[in-house]
Amino acid sequence: MPQILDGKATAAEIKKELAERVEALKAKGVTAGLGTVLVGDDPASHSYVGGKHRDCAEIGIASIRKDLPEDITQEELEKEIEDLNNNPECTGYIVQLPLPKHIDTNRILEKIDPDKDADGLHPTNLGRLVLNVGDELDSPLPCTPNGVIELVERHGLSWKGKKVAVLGRGITVGRPLGLLLTRKGVNATPTLVHTGTEDVDGALRDADIIVAAVGQPHNVKADQVKDGAILLDVGVSRIEDPETGKKKLTGDISPEAIEKSSWYSPNPGGVGPMTRAMLLVNVVETAERMAAEQ
Numbered sequence: 001m002p003q004i005l006d007g008k009a010t011a012a013e014i015k016k017e018l019a020e021r022v023e024a025l026k027a028k029g030v031t032a033g034l035g036t037v038l039v040g041d042d043p044a045s046h047s048y049v050g051g052k053h054r055d056c057a058e059i060g061i062a063s064i065r066k067d068l069p070e071d072i073t074q075e076e077l078e079k080e081i082e083d084l085n086n087n088p089e090c091t092g093y094i095v096q097l098p099l100p101k102h103i104d105t106n107r108i109l110e111k112i113d114p115d116k117d118a119d120g121l122h123p124t125n126l127g128r129l130v131l132n133v134g135d136e137l138d139s140p141l142p143c144t145p146n147g148v149i150e151l152v153e154r155h156g157l158s159w160k161g162k163k164v165a166v167l168g169r170g171i172t173v174g175r176p177l178g179l180l181l182t183r184k185g186v187n188a189t190p191t192l193v194h195t196g197t198e199d200v201d202g203a204l205r206d207a208d209i210i211v212a213a214v215g216q217p218h219n220v221k222a223d224q225v226k227d228g229a230i231l232l233d234v235g236v237s238r239i240e241d242p243e244t245g246k247k248k249l250t251g252d253i254s255p256e257a258i259e260k261s262s263w264y265s266p267n268p269g270g271v272g273p274m275t276r277a278m279l280l281v282n283v284v285e286t287a288e289r290m291a292a293e294q
């Protein structure tokens with residue numbers, strides 16, 4: 001029987017630890033504050049951002065919310081970013097992705113003060129991750145990849161020496177996860193599998209651990225998975241529940257593939273809550289660094 005990598009319970013444990021660090025900061029006169037920038041009215045994005053603010057409230061982090069219209073110009077949005085960079089109450093913030101098509105996303109991400117980058121997606125912080133393979137890093141890490149690593153380790157499992165197939169090469173998951181997996185403290189051997197990969201089946205079957213981050217429902221099939229593999233399900237899709245006819249969330253990995261695993265992360269309830277917990281880690285750590293500099 002496969003065992004569950006319980007993201008909800010693990011995130012709750014991390015939040016408890018963080019609440020203490022938030023208290024310790026308050027004793028020093030520093031209140032951690034998360035800013036969110038949300039453009040347009042995509043319901044899924046609204047729901048994610050809402051979740052982030054609830055998480056903050058739970059552990060004593062203040063929050064600053066900027067909900068902006070879909071037709072905002074590049075220049076206006078850059079002004080909002082500048083505003084958060086200068087706001088001392090905001091110790092870290094995120095710009096919810098995706099942004100509307102008329103916005104140059106990379107230029108926006110570059111405007112974020114790297115010291116306030118709660119997502120760990122600023123080019124400077126991604127660059128620090130590339131440059132540092134060994135020692136402690138004093139910069140934020142990308143939340144979903146970091147959540148994937150932490151979820152496995154907090155269940156007493158190790159990445160060390162493992163062959164890992166990462167399905168997907170997107171900027172928020174696949175590509176940065178490859179970098180995290182090769183850090184010395186993790187020491188896994190990743191293969192990034194993507195739409196240009198010839199032998200997808202071979203790469204998946206060879207893997208001790210599969211991380212699926214493509215956003216296609218039940219994309220990973222039983223015959224692509226080695227017996228006893230560890231499966232991490234990152235992608236989300238909304239599909240119709242055949243029993244109720246209602247839309248429900250589902251992951252990238254088929255139920256038959258999960259049956260063959262030794263451990264798997266459910267979706268929902270796996271990597272999603274861990275992503276949110278790692279965002280809180282980044283906010284607390286940026287605030288701690290700011291407090292240390294005072």
Ligand SMILES: Nc1nc(=O)c2c([nH]1)NC[C@@H]1CN(c3ccc(C(=O)N[C@@H](CCC(=O)O)C(=O)O)cc3)C=[N+]21
Nearest residue numbers: 048094095096097098119143268269270272273275276
């Ligand atoms: N700048 C930026 N940073 C992000 O971190 C970011 C983003 N943009 N754009 C979209 C993706 C997606 N994402 C999720 C976070 C939590 C859950 C999560 O907690 N999901 C719950 C289910 C939530 C539900 O029921 O809707 C679960 O898996 O159990 C899901 C998805 C963060 N993202």
